[in-house]
Amino acid sequence: MSAKMVCSFLVACAISNQLVASDWKQFRGNDANSVAAGESLPTELSGSTIAWKSPLPGRGLSGPIIVGDKVFVSCSSGYTQDRLHVLCLDAAKGTKLWERQFNALGRTQTHEKMSNATPTMASDGERVFAFFSSNDLLCLSLDGKLLWFRGLGSEFPNASNSLGMSSSPIVIGTTVVVQVESDAESFACGVDTVSGETKWQIERPRAANWTSPTMLPAVGDQPALALLQSSKGITAVEPESGKVMWNFEKGASTIPSATVDQGTVLIPSNGLTVIKPNGMAFEEVWNAGNLGPSTPSPVVVNGMALVVNNSGVLNAGKAGSGERLWQLRLRGPFSSTPIVANGYVYLFNEAGVAFVVKPTEEKGEIVSELDLGETILCSPGAANGALFVRSDKHLFKLANP
Amino acid sequence: MKRIVSSAVLLFAAATGVSSMCDAADVPAAIQVLRSVEPGGVRTEPARKAVSSLVESGSDALIPILKGFTGASPLAANWLRNAFEEIVAAQTAAGKALPAKELEAFVLDTKQAPVARRLAYETLRSADAAIEARIIPGLLLDPGSEFRRDAVALLIAEAEKAEGPAAVALYRKAMSGAVHEDQVQKIAEALRKAGETVDISRHFGFIPKWMMTGPFDNKEEKGFAVAYAPEKEFESGNPNLAAEYDGQLGKVQWKPIETTDDYGVVDIAKQIENYKGSAMYATTTWKSDKDQTLELRLGTPNAWKIWVNGKLVFEREEYHRSSQMDQYTVPVTLKAGENVISMKICQNEMTQEWAQRYQFQVRVCDQTGSGVLPKE
Numbered sequence: 001m002s003a004k005m006v007c008s009f010l011v012a013c014a015i016s017n018q019l020v021a022s023d024w025k026q027f028r029g030n031d032a033n034s035v036a037a038g039e040s041l042p043t044e045l046s047g048s049t050i051a052w053k054s055p056l057p058g059r060g061l062s063g064p065i066i067v068g069d070k071v072f073v074s075c076s077s078g079y080t081q082d083r084l085h086v087l088c089l090d091a092a093k094g095t096k097l098w099e100r101q102f103n104a105l106g107r108t109q110t111h112e113k114m115s116n117a118t119p120t121m122a123s124d125g126e127r128v129f130a131f132f133s134s135n136d137l138l139c140l141s142l143d144g145k146l147l148w149f150r151g152l153g154s155e156f157p158n159a160s161n162s163l164g165m166s167s168s169p170i171v172i173g174t175t176v177v178v179q180v181e182s183d184a185e186s187f188a189c190g191v192d193t194v195s196g197e198t199k200w201q202i203e204r205p206r207a208a209n210w211t212s213p214t215m216l217p218a219v220g221d222q223p224a225l226a227l228l229q230s231s232k233g234i235t236a237v238e239p240e241s242g243k244v245m246w247n248f249e250k251g252a253s254t255i256p257s258a259t260v261d262q263g264t265v266l267i268p269s270n271g272l273t274v275i276k277p278n279g280m281a282f283e284e285v286w287n288a289g290n291l292g293p294s295t296p297s298p299v300v301v302n303g304m305a306l307v308v309n310n311s312g313v314l315n316a317g318k319a320g321s322g323e324r325l326w327q328l329r330l331r332g333p334f335s336s337t338p339i340v341a342n343g344y345v346y347l348f349n350e351a352g353v354a355f356v357v358k359p360t361e362e363k364g365e366i367v368s369e370l371d372l373g374e375t376i377l378c379s380p381g382a383a384n385g386a387l388f389v390r391s392d393k394h395l396f397k398l399a400n401p
Numbered sequence: 402m403k404r405i406v407s408s409a410v411l412l413f414a415a416a417t418g419v420s421s422m423c424d425a426a427d428v429p430a431a432i433q434v435l436r437s438v439e440p441g442g443v444r445t446e447p448a449r450k451a452v453s454s455l456v457e458s459g460s461d462a463l464i465p466i467l468k469g470f471t472g473a474s475p476l477a478a479n480w481l482r483n484a485f486e487e488i489v490a491a492q493t494a495a496g497k498a499l500p501a502k503e504l505e506a507f508v509l510d511t512k513q514a515p516v517a518r519r520l521a522y523e524t525l526r527s528a529d530a531a532i533e534a535r536i537i538p539g540l541l542l543d544p545g546s547e548f549r550r551d552a553v554a555l556l557i558a559e560a561e562k563a564e565g566p567a568a569v570a571l572y573r574k575a576m577s578g579a580v581h582e583d584q585v586q587k588i589a590e591a592l593r594k595a596g597e598t599v600d601i602s603r604h605f606g607f608i609p610k611w612m613m614t615g616p617f618d619n620k621e622e623k624g625f626a627v628a629y630a631p632e633k634e635f636e637s638g639n640p641n642l643a644a645e646y647d648g649q650l651g652k653v654q655w656k657p658i659e660t661t662d663d664y665g666v667v668d669i670a671k672q673i674e675n676y677k678g679s680a681m682y683a684t685t686t687w688k689s690d691k692d693q694t695l696e697l698r699l700g701t702p703n704a705w706k707i708w709v710n711g712k713l714v715f716e717r718e719e720y721h722r723s724s725q726m727d728q729y730t731v732p733v734t735l736k737a738g739e740n741v742i743s744m745k746i747c748q749n750e751m752t753q754e755w756a757q758r759y760q761f762q763v764r765v766c767d768q769t770g771s772g773v774l775p776k777e
Contacts, residue, residue, distance in 0.1 A: 039751055079550060079581050100486055102479045103516060109728060138479075144490070146452065146483035148445040155440055157715075162722040183719040196442030207548065 024066040024381035024388075027120035027168035028335055028337060028343040032214045034299045035385065036341035037380035042400045043344055043356050045290045045370035051386065052094030057085050059392045060117030060134070061335070066091060067142060067384035071397075073390055076116035081108040081218045084116065086130045086140060087395075091384065094397060098144040106134035106153015110164025113377070115392075119212070120168040120379065122176065124193050129176050133165040137178060146189050148196025152178070158185040161208050166213040170226065172239035175199060177226040181209035188213070188228050190242055200242030205230045211257040219263060222279055227265060229258050234267055236277065245280055256293040256307075256337075261300035261319060268293050272307060272322065288322030291315055296337040296379075301345060304359055308334045314357065314364055328364035330355055335377040339387070348376045348389055354398070372396060428462045431455050431484030432469040435480040448480050455484040459518070460492050464503050470517035478516055489524055501525060508536060515545030515769075522548075541578035546769040553579045557587060569595050576604065580770035582664075582726050589663075605726075606772025607665025607764040608685055612642055613658045616649045619747045624680045625704050625718050631682040635743040638711025640684045649679055658683075662762075664726055666700075669746065670759040678750045684743040687765060689735040690776040696768060697742070700728040701761040704747040709733045710740055719747045721756040727770065 028034040042049045057079030065072050069092060075085040082104040088097045108116045110133050119131040127147055131137045135153035140146055153160060159180045167179040175190040186204035191197070206295040211229040216236065218224040224237045225245055234248040252258070252364040253268035260266075264285060269274045271289035275282045291298075293307035300306070305319045312332020333350055338347040344367065345357040358365045374391035381388045386399035434451035455462045466485045470478050474492045492499055504521045507513060525532050538555055540548040553575045560571035572588050576599070589599040602609055617629045630647075634640040642655045660667045669681055697707065697714075702724040706716040715731045748759045765773045 078547070079583075098490060100483060102482060104473060105475050105479075107729075109723075109725060111723065145449070145487065146480060148442050149438075149476060149479050150442050151440060154475070158717055162719065162725070162728055183722065184717050191442065196445055198442065395402060 001187065006057060013217075015030075022383045023068065023123070023125065024064075024383045025125065026065060026122035026170050027063060027212050028214075028259075028297065028379060029339075029382070031217060031260070032170055032212075033261060034297070034337055034339050034379070035301075036339055039341040039382050040385060041339075041341045041346065041382055041387050042250065042385075042398060043352055043358075043367050045356055045368045045398060047370075048401050049370070049398045051389065051399040051401075053397075054089055054094040054096070054283070054395045056087070056390065056393060056395055057099065058117065059115040060390060061115055061377040062117045062168070062390070063120040063378040064381045064388040064390055064395060065123055065128070066120050066388060067125060067128065070097065070142065071381075071388055071395065072121050072123070072128050073395055074117040074119075074121055076104075076108070076132065081116040082134075084130070084132055084134075084138075086121070086128070086138075086144075088142070089395065090145060091386070091388075091397070094395070100140060100144050100146070102121065102136065102138060102149070104132060104134040104136050104153070104217075105151030106132075106136055106157070108134045109162055110119065113122050114164035114166065116164075116166060118166040122169045122171045124171045124174070127193065129169055129171065129193070129394050131167075131169045131178065135165065135180055137169070137176070137191065139193070146195075150191065150196055152180055152189075156187065157184055157371065158178065158182075159187065160184070162210075163208070166210040166212075170213050170215055172215055172224050172226055175239040177213045177228075177239055179204065179211070179213055179228055181205070181207065181230060183208050188237070188242075190239055192337070198276060199240065202237070202242050202244070204228065205232045209254045211252075211254060214258050214260060216260055216265065216277060225277070227258055227260070229267070230254065230331060233269065234258060244275065246282055248275055248282065253293070255295050256297040259298045259300065261305075264319075266298045266300065266305055266319075268298065272298060272305065272317070274305075274319075274322065286322040288317055290324055291317045291322060294333075295335045296347075299338050299340050299345065301340040301359055302343055304361070306338070306345060306359065308332070308338070308347065314345075314347070316359060316364060325361060326363050328357065328366070330357075330366075336389075337379040338379055339382050340396040341382055346380065346382075346387060350375060350377060352376045352391060354389075371396070417758065427454060428465050428676075429643050430456050431458075431462075432465055432481070435484065435528045436469055436473045436477045438477045438480050439472075440476055450704055452480065452484045452487065455664065456487045456491060460488060460490075460497065460500055462505060463500060467507055467521055468513065469519040470514035471512075473514070478514070481517075482520060485520060485524075498527075499524065499626050501529070505532070505536070511544055515543070515548070519545055519547050520626075525548075541574070543578075544769060546580050549578045549580055549769060550584065553584050553588075560591065570599060579604075580766075601663040602661075602665050602773055605665070605764050606766050606774055607762060608687065609661070609665055610657065611667060611682055611683040611685045612655045613669075613673070613683045614646060614648075614653050614655045615681035616653070616676040617646075617681070618649045618678070619680040620678040621746070622678075622704070622718075622751065623718075625745075625747050629678075629680065629682070630707075631684075632745060635682070635684065635708045635741075636711055636713070638741060640741070640743060642684075649676070655684075664700075665762040665764060666760050667746075668760045669755060669761065675748065675757055677748060680745055682743070682745055682748045683761070684741060686739045687735070687737050687742055688776040690738055691737050694732060694733070694734050695773055696766050697731045697733050698727040698729065698764050698766060698770075699731070699761065700724050700726050701746065702758045703761065704749075705761065706745040707731060707763075708741075708743040710736065718747075720747075721751060721758070724758060725759065726762065
């Protein structure tokens with residue numbers, strides 16, 4: 001091979017890598033549905049698939065996000081968890097590129113299992129947004145410059161929960177959508193991604209709520225909507241204005257969040273309820289009382305709705321009808337929402353054991369397991385052929401060697 | 402007036418622009434822009450430019466930035482911190498030395514903001530681990546709780562290796578600076594095991610004696626918003642402790658209640674009764690030797706309101722989402738002489754086992770969490 005050919009080959013590889021490069025920009029991925037579209041992740045997990053393991057400066061249940069060649073994750077530390085950390089690591093090597101710290105402005109107390117760094121960060125591709133249980137919402141450039149800081153915990157001092165807050169923000173267009181809901185005070189707001197100013201703010205049911213907003217993608221001339229879940233149900237709002245488009249009022253869980261799949265919304269409500277929105281309205285498609293999720297949110301793979309119950313059992317039903325297909329006993333408990341990639345499901349239990357499950361209509365089969373040996377409560381991220389997951393102590397990258 | 406000053410600073414920043422703030426002479430102006438940042442995410446552009454200009458100024462700006470923390474709002478302090486961290490990162494990446502001597506002197510200057518001193522300390526520590534042994538033992542009574550915690554931890558470690566009176570003396574010394582529950586608990590356990598008397602409640606400044614009256618109706622949680630007769634008296638700043646009221650279950654009077662709990666927990670459910678769907682009122686006086694700003698720190702699983710000298714200083718309607726020491730922090734201004742601290746505590750009608758607690762704990766402390774006792 002001539003030098004010219006080698007050079008062309010390398011350029012082609014570089015372009016190819018650019019083309020396949022993908023991001024995981026928020027809780028449960030870019031479309032907030034836990035699907036790593038186009039990703040082919042390692043299915044045979046073992047010690048050799050741990051590409052790197054990088055120490056973290058604090059605790060957290062927040063999952064990592066990936067933007068380009070950088071991984072971002074939040075942590076909290078200190079006796080009162082009032083130290084807020086945002087870390088940026090090199091996705092290829094796991095080396096720390098930068099770290100920024102801030103002091104919490106809001107209440108930092110949480111249940112001992114939770115941490116101030118429970119909500120997962122989000123990104124619009126140009127900047128990252130970190131949110132904490134203390135309701136501190138801050139925006140940094142990809143190289144760590146503070147662009148704005150909102151102390152929603154000090155602006156609204158009663159909007160807190162002594163057990164901790166966990167709702168992860170999502171970005172839709174130029175709006176960061178945030179839910180701040182508790183027994184004492186509740187609201188949701190849309191914050192301008194660039195300026196940090198509030199575009200809109202709406203009152204929400206005054207009740208503890210740990211769910212995260214999800215996104216109903218734009219279809220045709222119907223714009224993308226933010227779906228806000230609470231014990232009352234689901235409220236669909238325009239992310240730009242906060243205008244309420246429709247309400248699903250049959251109640252919903254306050255822990256696992258709704259998932260959108262091909263224009264339908266799988267709501268943890270009376271088990272699992274699926275609706276199909278259409279403009280200002282929606283129709284109920286099916287309900288399955290035996291498909292109720294525990295803490296992890298539902299996912300959809302190959303026409304199957306999958307939920308993890310309180311006993312650590314993975315339950316599968318038909319996504320089109322809710323008809324129960326099979327059950328697979330895993331070793332729970334699980335706090336982490338699974339990821340779906342290339343027809344496989346990746347689950348991490350609280351003890352730090354990763355399971356790769358191959359689901360078919362007939363059964364679910366454990367393809368491989370890997371014990372990472374550290375408590376894992378976060379939902380992982382996936383990008384560029386790798387899984388990223390954090391414990392209280394480390395951030396791991398799992399990839400084929 | 403504060404807003405006018407802020408606006409003037411921002412106008413100055415806008416008028417001078419980024420480039421004119423890029424030399425060291427404009428460091429004070431840039432710092433003032435950051436100190437003037439307002440909540441709500443409004444007008445953050447000048448703050449971003451101010452950070453950039455400070456970064457351009459390099460390490461010369463580090464000490465002025467740290468000094469800028471004094472009197473700054475927590476929001477402004479975060480902007481200052483970001484400027485500081487960016488400069489340190491840039492200096493480190495360029496292989497340039499930090500002004501270590503000046504930074505260490507700043508750490509030891511207890512008149513400066515504890516958060517800024519801690520930032521300087523941690524920056525130094527990342528390159529010089531020996532700083533811990535050099536300065537932490539002298540910071541046992543520091544105005545910063547994190548420094549105290551480190552100093553207490555060193556003493557506990559030393560005490561654990563010692564025996565007899567030497568160990569007791571070390572634990573006693575550690576206790577004098579301890580402001581965190583876990584450390585106080587550990588020290589108290591060791592001292593009590595050695596036969597020593599420890600008054601944890603007094604150490605933390607818990608208020609053990611109250612006058613209480615009730616129950617009043619809080620069925621369906623409706624009583625939280627109702628100002629019953631004692632509440633109206635609280636708002637006048639002068640509760641009538643000889644009064645008799647129409648309560649939920651008949652006539653009620655004020656009665657003394659005292660707790661001997663280490664953590665000042667007044668257990669209404671155990672010491673009086675777990676009246677479901679009720680509200681109780683409590684009041685006490687706290688004598689201050691001077692006008693001072695302190696903190697009331699509360700823990701309760703019940704809905705609550707708190708008044709100081711007739712002024713409602715905070716209220717929160719949340720039930721059974723845990724109860725912890727220092728669950729809530731309420732800054733208060735106390736006057737010299739007697740101050741009236743009054744509370745309303747509400748129980749709901751939840752039937753779950755974990756929803757039966759009816760209790761509160763209140764302490765008076767300074768910003769480090771160090772207990773402050775009333776004037777005897």
